[in-house]
Amino acid sequence: MSLELTINAEIKAAMLGKKEADLRALRAIKAAILLAKTAEGGNGEITEAEESKILQKLAKQRRDSLDIFRQQNREDLAVKEEEELVVIERFLPKQMDEAELRAALSQIITSVGAASPADMGKVMGVATKQLAGKADGKAISAMVKELLK
Missing domain, CATH: 1.10.10.410 (Arc Repressor Mutant, subunit A)
Known part of the structure; x- marks a missing residue:
């Protein structure tokens, strides 16, 4: 099953379970995939490598934001970023120790x-x-x- 189909199924499950944090992160992933698919010069399809790059980019954005929010003592925003990061990391390949x-x-x-x-x-x-x-x-x-x- 492609990442896009998996994300769509997860979005439905998150909606049914009323999991707001999961829903935010999953919608961000879906938006990034759609942007990549419709990017100029694209053929409407993306490879697994491109999917992985998209997920890594989203995770990096969340980590960077998390650091900034913690430095500025904005724990309310840091919690949201951390919740989204956990969801995004579920779809990333296992990282090397x-x-x-x-x-x-x-x-x-x-x-x-x-x-x-x-x-x-x-x-x-x-x-x-x-x-x-x-x-x-x-x-x-x-x-x-x-x-x-």
């Missing part, structure tokens, strides 16, 4: 032949492609910096 990420990056560093922080660009290019959807860009970057010290 720190040990898995370290192992994958160590392997990439050896295959690229990186030895110093100056080689970070080479490593990041390969890592972001290989680990797309499995790890956050900030986490990859921080780990690569640590491993290339």
Whole structure:
């Protein structure tokens, strides 16, 4: 079942269950998918990779907003963002934990032949492609910096 069909089914369930937070997040996902499908130059269909990118973008937006709201002591808004983030993360592929990420990056560093922080660009290019959807860009970057010290 495609993500769009799954989201539509989840929206119906959230409406029936009167789950307002779930409904907000699911509608945001549906809107993002529709925008991607109708984007100029698009053929009306999106791939699983594009769906994953959309979900990651929505999750990142929620995380960033959550940080800002917490810094500004707006706990009422932070709670809403956190609720939506939980729903969005249900549809994302499982993220790598720190040990898995370290192992994958160590392997990439050896295959690229990186030895110093100056080689970070080479490593990041390969890592972001290989680990797309499995790890956050900030986490990859921080780990690569640590491993290339």
